[in-house]
Amino acid sequence: MPSPNAAVLLDVRRLTKIYTTGFLKTVSVVGCQDVSFLVERGEIVALLGESGSGKTTVANLILRIFRPTSGEILLAGKDVFSYPPRVYYAKVQQIFQDPYAAFNYFYRVDRVLHRALTFKHQRLASAERRERIMEVLDIVGLNPSEVLGRYPHQLSGGQLQRLLIARALLIEPDLVVADEPTSMIDASSRAGILNHLFDLKDRGIAILFITHDVGQAAYIADKAVVMHKGKVVEQGPASQVLFSPTHPYVQRLLSDVPKLREKWDFSRELEGAALFKDQPR
Numbered sequence: 088m089p090s091p092n093a094a095v096l097l098d099v100r101r102l103t104k105i106y107t108t109g110f111l112k113t114v115s116v117v118g119c120q121d122v123s124f125l126v127e128r129g130e131i132v133a134l135l136g137e138s139g140s141g142k143t144t145v146a147n148l149i150l151r152i153f154r155p156t157s158g159e160i161l162l163a164g165k166d167v168f169s170y171p172p173r174v175y176y177a178k179v180q181q182i183f184q185d186p187y188a189a190f191n192y193f194y195r196v197d198r199v200l201h202r203a204l205t206f207k208h209q210r211l212a213s214a215e216r217r218e219r220i221m222e223v224l225d226i227v228g229l230n231p232s233e234v235l236g237r238y239p240h241q242l243s244g245g246q247l248q249r250l251l252i253a254r255a256l257l258i259e260p261d262l263v264v265a266d267e268p269t270s271m272i273d274a275s276s277r278a279g280i281l282n283h284l285f286d287l288k289d290r291g292i293a294i295l296f297i298t299h300d301v302g303q304a305a306y307i308a309d310k311a312v313v314m315h316k317g318k319v320v321e322q323g324p325a326s327q328v329l330f331s332p333t334h335p336y337v338q339r340l341l342s343d344v345p346k347l348r349e350k351w352d353f354s355r356e357l358e359g360a361a362l363f364k365d366q367p368r
């Protein structure tokens with residue numbers, strides 16, 4: 088057996104998930120097929136693909152929500168299912184697509200932070216708890232007086248998502264799986280959320296950043312793994328995969344991104360204006 092590479096945190100090996108659904112007649116749906124990639128400690132890996140390509144299936148397998156049909160996932164060289172749940176979820180955490188769904192509406196949001204601290208450090212004096220919470224709120228740019236003591240419905244999606252990043256900072260896992268963490272956030276808060284993911288990286292936390300957005304992947308990721316119809320079609324350094332893709336699917340994904348650096352063709356705009364001029368008012 089080859090000696091384990093200490094830099095490798097997550098080793099996804101030939102992962103396949105076939106869903107079987109149906110009531111009278113069983114139907115098999117491929118969730119993901121033969122998916123392999125590595126996440127090294129402290130790096131951001133983008134798992135990129137259009138809707139239905141199998142990204143959430145891979146995320147849920149890593150989060151142990153269900154077992155793979157075949158293949159395996161190793162965390163620090165050991166099968167993920169060999170870890171007791173408490174140990175595993177101290178190492179692997181999730182940031183949800185829908186921050187509203189991650190909070191219990193009956194409790195103030197502080198509870199999520201306190202529970203995270205209890206999860207990580209069983210005994211911590213209340214002054215120290217407060218200090219740790221203030222520190223992480225400051226990192227994610229939240230004003231304590233605007234969020235502490237509030238209920239989830241009193242906060243915006245962007246604020247709740249920042250709280251979840253603060254929660255991850257308190258737990259200090261080795262890996263955060265972030266499945267489309269900006270898709271339900273208003274556009275003005277998106278860049279902030281992406282930037283705060285870098286705060287996790289600064290603490291040595293690796294991130295599997297799941298997105299259908301090539302721009303976000305290019306902005307944030309060290310490495311990109313592109314999925315299409317359940318399979319990995321291309322992977323490598325983000326700059327290489329996203330800026331000079333070889334696979335036609337990635338080229339098509341890229342061509343859908345607005346080209347910010349390209350000069351606007353005003354003559355085409357004038358053509359349009361001319362067309363309007365001929366329209367009866």
Ligand SMILES: Nc1ncnc2c1ncn2[C@@H]1O[C@H](COP(=O)(O)OP(=O)(O)O)[C@@H](O)[C@H]1O
Pocket residue numbers: 106107108116117118119136137138139140141142143144145
């Ligand atoms: N629980 C499920 N039961 C049956 N099919 C599913 C289930 N979850 C996902 N699928 C199917 O698996 C494929 C991949 O879905 P998913 O992993 O959610 O993709 P993505 O996150 O990239 O949009 C899709 O065809 C989807 O319909």
Ligand SMILES: [Mg+2]
Pocket residue numbers: 142143144
């Ligand atoms: Mg998904």
